Amino acid sequence: MDAANLFYGGEKSLGWKIDYQKLLDYLRGKFAVKKVFYYAGVDVEAYRPKTGKDVNLDYLITYFQEKLREEDQNEAEIILLGKYLQRAKFYKKLSEFGYNLRIKPTKVFTNAEGTTKKANCDVDLTFDMMRYMSQYNEAVVLSGDGDFAPIVEYLQKKHKKIHVLARSERTAREMRVLAGGNFMDFKTIRKYIEYIEPNPISPLSRHFSSDAGRGASRGKRKAPAKDAFHV
Numbered sequence: 001m002d003a004a005n006l007f008y009g010g011e012k013s014l015g016w017k018i019d020y021q022k023l024l025d026y027l028r029g030k031f032a033v034k035k036v037f038y039y040a041g042v043d044v045e046a047y048r049p050k051t052g053k054d055v056n057l058d059y060l061i062t063y064f065q066e067k068l069r070e071e072d073q074n075e076a077e078i079i080l081l082g083k084y085l086q087r088a089k090f091y092k093k094l095s096e097f098g099y100n101l102r103i104k105p106t107k108v109f110t111n112a113e114g115t116t117k118k119a120n121c122d123v124d125l126t127f128d129m130m131r132y133m134s135q136y137n138e139a140v141v142l143s144g145d146g147d148f149a150p151i152v153e154y155l156q157k158k159h160k161k162i163h164v165l166a167r168s169e170r171t172a173r174e175m176r177v178l179a180g181g182n183f184m185d186f187k188t189i190r191k192y193i194e195y196i197e198p199n200p201i202s203p204l205s206r207h208f209s210s211d212a213g214r215g216a217s218r219g220k221r222k223a224p225a226k227d228a229f230h231v
Helices: 010-014 020-031 057-069 075-097 122-131 146-157 173-182 186-193 203-217
Strands: 037-042 100-105 107-111 114-118 138-141 161-166 183-185
Touching: 020 075, 020 138, 020 186, 037 075, 037 122, 057 075, 075 100, 100 122, 122 146, 138 146, 146 161, 146 173, 161 173, 161 186, 173 183, 183 186
Parallel strands: 037 100, 138 161, 161 183
Antiparallel strands: 107 114
16 A cells, blocks of 8 residues: 555545555455555654664654644744654554554655755555565555556556555556556445544534633643544
């Protein structure tokens, strides 16, 4: 699962929220998958994992929580750290669901067009497909990135059945051609994996809740928003 290709831009790009527990259940039910690998980058701020080691999410979460307790943070820094913390907790929740995480720290790249953040997980995904090749006869690639066309073609020549489940608008032509009838548009499974918002609190309850919150929060430092995992 190539998060950068499939979920780039988040719900604003996709137009709806994903329930990641439902997605995992769908993949297991539809394709009988045994393992689901999730490849993505994570902002680590000044925290640095040991060289050659995967990001330890527990340590990273603790790092962000401690940073947020520091008194010298301005409002913009608090908001940014809160977003980083939320993302780290989101990945932690995916791990608890049963996703095999391949998380790398993002790096900043600057060129004539500006500055971008990337984790470059393509090599990791390709490497895992190769090293586990003897353990499967069928695989589902959740990415439309044309960079994966060579590995898909190679695996097909090795008589592996490869499904491509990706967003049509973000799928390279060569990936569509290689997948043929085994290509599925990610949006066609929306009804199975969409996150449904819980029933909203009644207006009366919300009124009393907000009044109590205002009374309790006076004079206190603003805290980051609570995590929303959409699961």
